[in-house]
Amino acid sequence: MSLGHGLLDILKLSGENYRNWNDDLEVYLCLRDLDLCLREPKPINLTSASTEAEKTNHGKRDTTNRKCLKVIKHAIPETMKNSITMKVTATEYLEAIIVKFESSKKAQSGDLMTKLTTxxxxxxxxxxxxxxxxxxxxxxxxxxxxxxxxxxxxxxxxxxxxxxxxxxxxxxxxxxxxxxxxxxxxxxxxxxxxxxxxxxxxxxxxxxx
Missing domain, CATH: 1.10.1200 (Non-ribosomal Peptide Synthetase Peptidyl Carrier Protein; Chain A)
Incomplete structure (x- = not known):
């Protein structure tokens, strides 16, 4: 993905392109300053004692998390979305995708190895x-x-x-x-x-x- 490309140029995730897909996604989110929720741990819940700085950071992180989830879902084909459990945070959703990818990779590699050896x-x-x-x-x-x-x-x-x-x-x-x-x-x-x-x-x- 070139630096001038946008959302539509992120690779659609498939069983064989996870690494390139993840790279494209990270570049897009970084260039558009949407990766705050991925770079920083989930903040503690706000209380009446929370400072203005904590409230501001919480709001920014909530916004980037919501946008990240939208971008990630956009980059996943419809046929795959139903097989991945939706999560509250983008970080958890990406972890669920990794689990799905690793499972798919094992199945594909096993099938290919069987074809190769037989x-x-x-x-x-x-x-x-x-x-x-x-x-x-x-x-x-x-x-x-x-x-x-x-x-x-x-x-x-x-x-x-x-x-x-x-x-x-x-x-x-x-x-x-x-x-x-x-x-x-x-x-x-x-x-x-x-x-x-x-x-x-x-x-x-x-x-x-």
Whole structure:
């Protein structure tokens, strides 16, 4: 969000963009001096002994809290609002959103990890497209702020290949002693192996670019 953007330019919250959404929200509230209720603890209730300064601060905080809640609700899609319990303060509401996001993130990451670890290449179509699909799944998992080691992804990719590629594990283990193989390097090795196997059988190599 650029400094000149307004309320309509805050990202709508989704299951995958919480960090960027929260950053946009914080910048907007800060630039418009609406984050007082987020920066300072909730004031004590006013009494007849409260000073004018305390009354003024209480009023400012109440106003910014009300506006913050409006902005936060605006930045949440209608389909998500009903699943998040409304709170009295903006701070509590943001905490409820975090809980909801973390729950959603766990569910998404679990689903993506299952797809990643169970994906198998049956030999039909392009090995390159299969491996790029695994790369895409890995990127989606990382977008959820979950650490996914490159070596682990390469190992998963190797295990997803059919029997005729299994000897590539030896190549991987040999290279691993010198440097970590990247997915790009694995894709090139698999394509070369695919070409070798097709030339040996006399069939035409079919690779989708």
């Amino acid at each position: 994906a198998m290449f049956d030999g039909n179509g392009s090995s390159k497209e299969h491996l790029l699909g695994l790369v895409s799944l890995g990127n989606k998992i990382r977008e959820l702020e979950i650490n996914l080691d490159d070596d682990f992804l390469v190992t998963i990719a190797l295990n997803s290949l059919p029997g005729q590629y299994k000897h590539l594990h030896g190549t991987y283990n040999a290279l691993k002693n010198k440097w970590s193989m990247t997915m790009d390097e694995l894709i090139n090795i698999v394509r070369q192996e695919e070409a070798r196997m097709n030339s040996r059988t006399g069939t035409e190599l079919k690779v989708t670019i």
